[in-house]
Amino acid sequence: MRKASVDFAAQLWPWDGLGINYVEASQTRNYRADPQDYGGFSLLGERDRQSILDMIFGDDGLKPGVAKMFLDPFHQEEPGPGYSTDPNRLDPAAYDHATTTHWMRYFIREGLSRTRARGNDLRVITTLYGPPAWMTKQRIVRGRDLSPEYRYELAKYMIAWTKYLRDSENIPVNYISLHNEGEDWQRWPEDGSTAGDEHHDYNLYWPPEQVVDFLRLMPGMLDTHGLQDVGITPGETSNWYRFDHYGYADAIARDSVALRHLGLITSHGFYSGRYGRWYGDHRSSGIDLLRAQRPDLHAWVTSTSWSEMDVMFVNEIRNGIYAAKVNAIIPWAAVQTSRWVGGDPNPGTAFRVQEDGTYSVEPGYYYYKQVCRAGQPGMAVATVRSNDPEIGLIAFASDETAHPDAFVLLNISDEAREVDIEVTGSNAGGYELFRTAPGENYVSLPHMAADGYLRYTAPPKSVTTFYAAR
Template sequence: MLRAHVDFSRKLRDWDGFGVCFTDKATVDPEEYFTLNEHHQRFLQEFFGSNGLRMGIVKMFIDPFRLNYCQQDSDEDQIVEVNEYHFYDLPSFHAQLARYILEVARNGGVDLKIILSGLCPPAWMTRQKELSGRDLDPVNRIHYSRYMVAWARYLSVTEKLPVYCLSLHSRGEMWQLWDSYGIPLYSNTGMNLYWSPEMVVDFLKLIRRQLDHNGLEHIGLSPGDTKNWGNFYDWGYADLISEDPLALKAVSLLTSNANLSGNSNDFCSTGIDLIHEKRPDLHAWVTADELRNIRPGSISALYKLIYRTKVNSVILSTTIKNKDSSFSQSKDLSFLKPVCKAGQPGMGVCQVGCNGSDIFIIGFSSNSTGNTDSFVLINDDKLDWNMPIEIRGSASAKFSVYRTSVSENFLRLEDVTVKEGKIHYLAPAKSVSGFYTII
C-alpha cells in the first residue's frame, strides 16, 4: 500500500535556500566582458525576481587576471590594498552581475549571499609559469593567499556586496587533469590548480588569519569545492581537516560539487558526517551541474542531496552568454519553480517519508521566516499515482497547489483540504507538484 507523510513539526536542519552559479568564460575572463542588456536582465529576473524562483545565493569565481608579476616577497601581516590589483582597469562581469542581482533580490525581499570560489592563481605564481599550471610555487604562497583576500575585500568593502564565504578551490583535488610536468592534459580543463589535503589545511589557517587581519571577520571560509562529496572524504580532505584543530576552527562552511545524474559519490554524506562529529554547527552547500536538462528526475536528485547528503543549500549551474539565443530555459525553470517556491532561505528541512520507488517528497517548515509550511511531491514514475499524504504538525488544513508536468508550466490547480489528517492527490506521471499552506 502506497504511503506518504510530511511532518512540519520535525525540523531536520536549517535551509539556506537555492542558488545559481554562472559558469561560462564570460563571467571570469575580462577579454570576454560584455554589458548586461535587457535580455540578460529578464533572465536574471526569472532566478531572483519576486515572481521568479527567488533564489538567495550566487556563486562567483576568483579570476587570475588581477595582479602582474611581483618580484618582492609578500608579507602576510601587511594590509591588503585593493588598489594594488587590477580591479578598476579590468572590468569584472561577475561584479556587474552581482550588483544587478543584489538589487533584484532585495526588491523581492530576499537577503542575498555570495560565495567566492577560487580557480587558479596568475600564471607567474605557479611552478609551470603558465595559466592552470598544476603546482603553486611555494615562494608565492603568501602572494596567492593575499590575492584571494584582495578579491574578497574588493567585492565586500569597495563594491559593498554581501560576500558570505570564500571557498579555496573548484575541483582542485583532480590531480589527473595534468601530465607529469604539471601541464593540463586537456584544452577544456578550465582554470585550475592542484590542492592537496595538506595545502587545504595550510591555507584554511593562513587565509583565516588574513581575513581577520584585514577586517573581514564576517566572511566565512570553505575548504574548497571537490568534484563530489565522495572525493571530499575518500581522498583525505575531511579526515585531515578534522584532525587539525586550527583548520577545523577556521572552516565556516562545507562545500562540494555534485552531478544530479551522478553516482553514489555525488550523494555521499560521510565527509560531512565526520566533520559534524566535532563541528555540528557547520552547514553544507553543494553546486550541482548545468540546468539545461532539469526534469522530474533532476528534482528527485535534489531530494537525495537534501535528505541523504544532508546539505543546507543547492546551487545550480547555468550560463549567461552575450547572445539572445542562450536564454531558452523557461521550461527547465518551470520544473524548479515548485521546489524553489517551497524552499525559501531561512526555512527548515522537515521530516518526510514515502514508500514509492520513484516518488519523492521534499518538505520545508516555516521556521519563523514568514514563509508558509510547504512541500513538493515528485512523481518520476511513468504512471499516474493516487497519493494519500499524511500531514503532521501543520497549523493549516488547506494548501494551494501548483504543478509542472510535460503539458503544464507551474499551473495553479484547485486548493486541497486536509481531511482526517490526509491529502488525497492524483500525481501525474513525470510531474512536480508544490503544496503551500494557506493561512
C-alpha cells in the first residue's frame, strides 16, 4: 500500500521563505556599448510590467518572502579624483549605483510596496557579482584575481551599494554575499590572463582563505559605516557539494573569528547527478559542520535551476529543503530574455520577455506558485514521509503565524498514483487544494474533509498543494 504522512507538530527548522531574483547587467564587458538588461523590463510597457509584478508580489501571486539583488562591476569604473583610501571614509559621490541597476531597483521597490501592502515584508540579500576592473590584478572586467592592496576598496564598494539601497531606495538589505560562484577557478585560463569565455557571467576567484579574510574584515567596517545589522555571508558556491568539498565550510569552521562573524550560510543549489565537471548535489555536510558550532545559523539557496519548468523543478526545491536543510530558496532569474550570450545554461523561468515587447507566462510560474505561496516566512519545515520514491512531499507548519498549515505533494512518475496520506499535528477542518500538471495551471480542486487520512489520486507529473482550512 502506497502511504505518505505529514506531521505538522514535528517541526524541523524555521522557514524564511521562497524568493525572487531580477537580473539586469550580468555579462556585458562594456556597459556603455552594450547596456544589458537580461530581465527585459526595459522592453515592456508599464502596464505589462505592473501585471508581472502583481503576478509575483500581489495577493494572488507567488508572494515571495526573500529577494536577491546583484552588485555588478560598473559602479566605480575608476577610483576618481580625490578618492580616499581610508577604510573609515566613504564618499558616495565616488560611485554610480543607478546606471546599471535601474530595472532591478524598480522591480524590488515595486515588489516591496506590494508585499508591505498585504502586511508582509521582504528580506533582501545583495551579492557581489564582480568587482570593478581596476581592483583586479588583470585590470579587466571579470579579472580572476583581487589585487590585495584593494581589499578595503572592495569592502567599501559593497558597503556603499548597501547604504545606497537602504538610505536612498528604502530597500531593507539584510545580508551582503561575498561572491557569485567564485569557487570555480576553471572558468579562467590557468594563468588568469583573460576574462574567460564570454558566455560566463561576472565573477572573481574567491579561494577559501579570501572568504575567511573578508568574514574577519567586513563586520568592523559595517559597524563604522552604520550597518551593524547587516550580516555577511561566505558567498555563493555553485552548489552545496562544492561548499563542502572545496574547503569553504572547513576554512570557516577553523577560524573562530570568521565563524563568529558569519551572518548566514549561502550557496547556489544547482544540481547535477552526473559525475564530471558540473557535478553537484544537495548534501548538508558543510551546513552541518558550521551549525555544530553555531546552531543559530540559517542557510539559504540563493540561485537554483528552474529545471524543465515542471514537477522536477519543485522536486529540486524539495531536496534543497530536506536534504540540504536550508531555510530559504531563491531560484535563478524569474524574468528572462534571449539576451544571454551563448544561451542561458539554465533557461527555465517564470516569465519570458520577447524582443518585440511582449511576454509570456511560462509553466515554471505555476509550478513555483504551488510551493512559494505555501511556504511563507515565519513558518516551520515539518516532517514528511513517503514509502514511494516517486511521491515526494514538502510541509510547512503555521508555527503561530497567520498562514495556514500547508503541504505539497509531488508525483514525479509518468502514471497516476493513489496515495493515502496521514496528517497529524494540525487542527484543520479540511483542505483547499490547488494543482499544476501538464494541461493544468494552478487549478482549484474540490475541498477535502480532514478525518486523519486523506486519499488522493495524483495525476502524472503533478504538484498539488493542500492548504489547511478551519
